[in-house]
Amino acid sequence: MKVTFKGISKQYKGKFALQDFSAEMDNGIYGLLGTNGAGKTTLINIFVGILKSDKGQILINDVDARSLGVNFLSQIGYLPQFPQFYKNFEVLEFLKYMSVLKEIPKPQGEKRAKELLEIVNLTGAAGKKIGALSGGMRQRVGIAQAMLNDPAILILDEPTAGLDPQERIRFRNLITKFSEKRIVLLATHIVSDIEFIANQVILLKDGRLLKQDTPHALVDGLAGKVWKVTASEDTLDEKLHRLKISNMLREQEEIHLRVINDEKPDIRAVNVQANLEDVFLYYFGEGEQW
Ligand SMILES: Nc1ncnc2c1ncn2[C@@H]1O[C@H](COP(=O)(O)OP(=O)(O)OP(=O)(O)O)[C@@H](O)[C@H]1O
Numbered sequence: 001m002k003v004t005f006k007g008i009s010k011q012y013k014g015k016f017a018l019q020d021f022s023a024e025m026d027n028g029i030y031g032l033l034g035t036n037g038a039g040k041t042t043l044i045n046i047f048v049g050i051l052k053s054d055k056g057q058i059l060i061n062d063v064d065a066r067s068l069g070v071n072f073l074s075q076i077g078y079l080p081q082f083p084q085f086y087k088n089f090e091v092l093e094f095l096k097y098m099s100v101l102k103e104i105p106k107p108q109g110e111k112r113a114k115e116l117l118e119i120v121n122l123t124g125a126a127g128k129k130i131g132a133l134s135g136g137m138r139q140r141v142g143i144a145q146a147m148l149n150d151p152a153i154l155i156l157d158e159p160t161a162g163l164d165p166q167e168r169i170r171f172r173n174l175i176t177k178f179s180e181k182r183i184v185l186l187a188t189h190i191v192s193d194i195e196f197i198a199n200q201v202i203l204l205k206d207g208r209l210l211k212q213d214t215p216h217a218l219v220d221g222l223a224g225k226v227w228k229v230t231a232s233e234d235t236l237d238e239k240l241h242r243l244k245i246s247n248m249l250r251e252q253e254e255i256h257l258r259v260i261n262d263e264k265p266d267i268r269a270v271n272v273q274a275n276l277e278d279v280f281l282y283y284f285g286e287g288e289q290w
Contacts, residue, residue: 031194077151087131
């Protein structure tokens with residue numbers, strides 16, 4: 001399976017939400033990373049057909065997705081950013097209902113619904129009303145419904161919202177297991193959601209593609225630009241004002257700063273190994289400091 005985005009643009013009231021976005025995906029996990037308002041949801045909504053682009057094309061194995069119609073949609077699993085559930089449905093009942101909507105034959109739909117409940121660790125909650133679930137449990141119902149039709153392309157918009165650390169780990173493992181011979185597009189602004197599971201990261205900024213590469217290559221690109229700088233109470237303010245700081249650790253009188261800078265920011269600064277969070281800050285972090 002190959003997906004090609006070709007020059008996708010979308011404007012709202014004369015302002016670009018997405019501008020000339022082009023990218024290619026084949027099987028694997030793609031982390032779509034950007035700050036709030038970068039255009040992630042706009043891209044996903046265009047991909048799943050909720051929104052029409054002003055310009056551009058999406059090709060599935062070199063064929064225009066629009067010409068494929070239902071044949072395209074039946075291959076997609078989608079978890080929206082703010083999924084709305086029928087609160088009075090019980091969990092299993094809801095999944096069975098969703099399989100009917102997805103035109104999955106009834107016995108197969110029931111079997112798959114039960115399997116997925118097991119996978120997302122909700123078997124014990126099968127008979128509970130969705131309205132009575134915690135946020136994290138509801139999100140897991142959303143993930144299960146997105147996987148019901150065994151989609152070749154799984155699209156997840158901020159999927160870990162509301163999940164606790166243990167659920168996030170479980171989720172990442174589930175997605176990695178699921179991604180074999182499929183495309184998973186996972187939009188997030190939380191670096192740790194994709195740092196170790198994405199095969200490719202797509203950096204989206206102000207509606208434009210900034211970079212698409214492996215996490216490894218992105219991190220390598222920052223070699224020599226991440227520094228450890230030690231400050232004292234007296235010099236801290238000046239450093240905070242002047243430098244891009246990705247982390248601060250206070251140890252007695254000393255304050256250790258993790259600094260992203262093209263040049264050596266201080267005579268005593270030492271280079272440290274970059275990570276994907278540094279990459280995020282390098283490309284997106286020019287906003288105001290707190
Ligand atoms: N219906 C709309 N009307 C007007 N502007 C919109 C609309 N939807 C999105 N936008 C604008 O388009 C830009 C991209 O929004 P989008 O929701 O795609 O970003 P995002 O990366 O998904 O952000 P978030 O993580 O906050 O959801 C933003 O500037 C947003 O304000």
